[in-house]
Amino acid sequence: YYFPCQRWLAVEEDDGQVARELVPVDEAFVKKDSENDGQSPATLGLEQKAKSTTYTVKVKTGDKKNAGTDANVFIILYGNKDDTGIVSLKASKINKNKFERGKVDEFTVESVDIGDLKKIKIGHDNKGNSTGWFLEWVEIDAPSLGQCLKFPCGRWLDKLEDDGATERIIFPAELQTVEYIPFVPYEITVYTSDIFGAGTDADVFIVLYGSDGICTQQKSLCLNKREQRMYFERNSVNQFIVELEDVGDIIEKIRIGHKGGGLNSGWHLDRVTIRRLLPNGK
DSSP: OOOOOOSOOOTTSTTSOSOOOOOOOOHHHHHHHHTTSSOOHHHHHHHHHHTEEEEEEEEEEOSSTTOOOOSOEEEEEEESSOBOOOEEOOOOSSOSSOSOTTOEEEEEEEEEOOOSEEEEEEEEOOOSSSOOEEEEEEEEEETTTTEEEEEEEEEEEOTTSTTOOSEEEEOOOGGGOEEOOOEEEEEEEEEEOSSTTOOOOSOEEEEEEEGGGOBOOOEESOSSHHHHHHSSOTTOEEEEEEEEEOOOSOEEEEEEEEOOOSSSOOOOEEEEEEEEOOTTOO
16 A cells, blocks of 8 residues: 655645645556656655545634633544544634633644544644633635535634533534535646746635636645745745636636745746546546
8 A cells, every 4th residue: 555645744834734644646646766767755745635625614712701721632534434532722824822711713624535524523632731622613625525614613612611521522503503515625836937037935826717707716836935935936836736616627718926025926928737636536
């Protein structure tokens, strides 16, 4: 069994997760890799990402006295096929100091397909100075399912409050579920030209347009400033797996650009190739 990763396990890198689920890749990919005929280890890492589902998890701490917590918070997502296992919520995309009174924190959780989301378990390890936590709600956006689910809680997770529990199982509020057209993964390969000054450190974005006027949201290809410095160098090829709205079988055009700023923002783009990945990873 061959389990490529080729990704960060770091709070301040990539999606902020320090643990990853990996699925075995086809033997053909390993053979390609060993024969050096174009299947780089980084590409194998992207194969993994294409087989994964990304969830955006928002957590609202209640607006009560001592509602915030310094403890380590974890979550488990349960689907009708599988569960994610314990995922530590370490890197909030909004607040450096997370789980503070009245604040909403946002996290990225990536997992092998667990099917339709049925319930969650959320809790903490009761470690630190002020551990008690009043959890208002959790919202989970699952683009690949085309669903945004709200899990209301409105209770303490505190050994000294309520029933003394520090973890809770919560079910979604059906009337608050928002349905939309599911997103699909696209493999986007960007080729930067081989001329002087071709590379850029700017924030590069893309929009895909299908027939009948359907288009995706504008999506940045890099997750942070460090990636912006790493990618889009002169004469480089960079590949991304991006979950976007499904524009159908035919991509009529794309819009690609950057947001300027910084010392080296000018960019000479050679070409872009795009593959729409179907659910079985093909």
